Structure formats: C-alpha cells, structure tokens
Amino acid sequence: MPAEKPSIVVGIATSGRRDVLARNISALARQTRLPDRVLVCPVKPGDVDEISLGKYPKPTLVVSGPVGLPAQRNRILAECKADDIIVFFDDDFFADDRYIENLETLFVSRPDIVAVTGTLIADGARGPGLNMEEGLALLTARPASSGAGDDLIEYYGTYGCNMAFRLKPVIEHGILFDENLPLYGWQEDIDFSLRVMPYGRIVKSESLCGVHLGIKLGRTSGVRFGYSQIANPVYLIRKGSMSWRHANKLMWRNIAANIARSFFPEPWVDRKGRLKGNLLALIDIARGRDSPGRILQL
Incomplete structure (x- = not known):
C-alpha cells in the first residue's frame, strides 16, 4: 500500500x-x-x-x-x-x-x-x-x-x-x-x-x-435470528474460523438471556421467537441436520 x-x-x-x-x-x-x-x-x-x-x-x-x-x-x-x-x-x-x-x-x-x-x-x-x-x-x-x-x-x-x-x-x-x-x-x-x-x-x-443507531427496521425475525444464534457458531466451529471456547460462550449466553427475558421481554426484542429458534437449532444439531441456511425455511 x-x-x-x-x-x-x-x-x-x-x-x-x-x-x-x-x-x-x-x-x-x-x-x-x-x-x-x-x-x-x-x-x-x-x-x-x-x-x-x-x-x-x-x-x-x-x-x-x-x-x-x-x-x-x-x-x-x-x-x-x-x-x-x-x-x-x-x-x-x-x-x-x-x-x-x-x-x-x-x-x-x-x-x-x-x-x-x-x-x-x-x-x-x-x-x-x-x-x-x-x-x-x-x-x-x-x-x-x-x-x-x-x-x-x-x-x-x-x-x-x-x-x-x-x-x-x-x-x-x-x-x-x-x-x-x-x-x-x-x-x-x-x-x-x-x-x-x-x-x-x-x-x-x-x-x-x-x-x-441500531434501527430495528429491516431486521431478521426472532425465530430466524434465534436459530442463527446457535447454527452459525456451530457452522463456524466446523469450518475452523471460530474457537469452541468463543462459540460456546456466545451460544449459551444467548440461550440464557432468551430464557430469562422471555418472561418479561423488552418491547423491541422477540425473546420467545429467539428462544424458539434456539431450540429448533439444538434439535437440528442433535439430528445432524443443522445449517445456517435453514433459516430460509423458517
């Protein structure tokens, strides 16, 4: 340069x-x-x-x-x-x-x-x-x-x-x-x-x-985003571009937040949708069918 x-x-x-x-x-x-x-x-x-x-x-x-x-x-x-x-x-x-x-x-x-x-x-x-x-x-x-x-x-x-x-x-x-x-x-x-x-x-x-600004207009749906919170880090672990340590911290922190706040969610966050997406991703991982692209079907 x-x-x-x-x-x-x-x-x-x-x-x-x-x-x-x-x-x-x-x-x-x-x-x-x-x-x-x-x-x-x-x-x-x-x-x-x-x-x-x-x-x-x-x-x-x-x-x-x-x-x-x-x-x-x-x-x-x-x-x-x-x-x-x-x-x-x-x-x-x-x-x-x-x-x-x-x-x-x-x-x-x-x-x-x-x-x-x-x-x-x-x-x-x-x-x-x-x-x-x-x-x-x-x-x-x-x-x-x-x-x-x-x-x-x-x-x-x-x-x-x-x-x-x-x-x-x-x-x-x-x-x-x-x-x-x-x-x-x-x-x-x-x-x-x-x-x-x-x-x-x-x-x-x-x-x-x-x-x-973090404007909410144009954001992904709660279910899709929740699925990505789990599926994307797992994909990146397998790809080799993200460490297990970083990915696990990321995933479980999001799951914990979505569980805890689903009872009293912030008005701007679809916590129940995110939690549903988290669970769908975990189920897909257990079945060996997880993929970041699955959000296009949700």
Whole structure:
C-alpha cells in the first residue's frame, strides 16, 4: 500500500432504510478526509435515494447483487480490486468527522495492522435503538477525536457496523464473506476478520468512533435470528474460523438471556421467537441436520 496517499473506499450494504442512508451519505460529506469512493449495495433499487447520492462530492457507485449481508458485501469487494482500504459501515452507523482521516493515519503508520474496528459512543443495537436526531446529537456532543495514537487494543474480531481492512491480503488470498450465512449473516464479521488475521494484527481504536443507531427496521425475525444464534457458531466451529471456547460462550449466553427475558421481554426484542429458534437449532444439531441456511425455511 503506498504510504503517501492510500485509496480508501466506504462500502455500505443496505435494506429498507432509504431515509437513514440518505442522511448517512450527507454526514459522510463532512469527513475531514473524504473517502475516495462510496459504494452502496441495496437489496432493492428503491432503497437508495439517487438524488442525495448524486450530491456527494466524490465518486459513488450503486451495485446490485444477491440478497443477504455477506453477498452484498462481497459485491462491494468485487469493485475494490484497485483500492487499498475498504471501510464497511452499516447504513445506520454515523462516523465521527475525523474517522477516515484517523483511519488513514493508522494504516499508513502501522503496516502490521490488517483490520481495525472503531469505538462506539453509543450502540442502539443493545437497546431499543436510537433515532437519527438522538444519534447525531450524541456524536456532536462528543469532543473531537485526537487522531490515531497509542489507543489500540488487540481484538478478537471486528464489529460489522464499522470495520476496515487492508485490501491487499484480502484480494491476494481471495477472502470473501461467507454467503452460507444468509440474510443478516450473524457472525459474518467475526468469520471474515479471523480469516484475515494470519496477515496482520486486528485492533480496536478509540480514535475511530461513531454512533450505531441500531434501527430495528429491516431486521431478521426472532425465530430466524434465534436459530442463527446457535447454527452459525456451530457452522463456524466446523469450518475452523471460530474457537469452541468463543462459540460456546456466545451460544449459551444467548440461550440464557432468551430464557430469562422471555418472561418479561423488552418491547423491541422477540425473546420467545429467539428462544424458539434456539431450540429448533439444538434439535437440528442433535439430528445432524443443522445449517445456517435453514433459516430460509423458517
């Protein structure tokens, strides 16, 4: 990667959040270091406001591909073979205005780093979600980030709402998101980053920050998500990209939460549906018929 001026692309896979995406593209125009291109892969053409996209001051491209987060991200990767860095943002992740500037500094100054994930000021995915005004207010109220310095933490994997990768090893080794993890693709971010890990360090940086709204619109059903909570880690264990220890902790923590909270569920979470999905996956595992793709039949 050329040290002086790497090419940085922002990739956004989106579904059913036209207004949020338009606001996000507008916010990206305030970056102190603009990404060289913005690539958007929607589920449907109507998911993108072409007028707002056309106002962005750098080149943009809308690409189409199969439905599902891993497939959409792979379609974006297919357009980045001449670039140096890819940053994946969720359509409801709003980045600090210095995010791309700090990212560039980090990758140029630390050639041993292959992947990085940022720090969340707030994560609406862990609660009822945030609206755009709440998220942007939190972002504005935070002091300006100070630049990429000695704030790095070694990390197990990247968090899909905001994660960046050095593209050279990704392209040279043909690393793709696993499309056997359909739809929402739960844990596809961890799987991808762990397959990149042999080629450099994976870190978390406090200098790369933003707000994840965690909007519930467009999410997978409770039963399907609950099935994925079990079937996806088991699949990744067999594949060799996730450790037994990490997967077991992940699975049993989710099962316990779904059992405990099914009696008094949060209004924004279908706990009974998730628990049903957990049990269906466990039954399928016992029968030897489990597969992440089974959610398409539920």
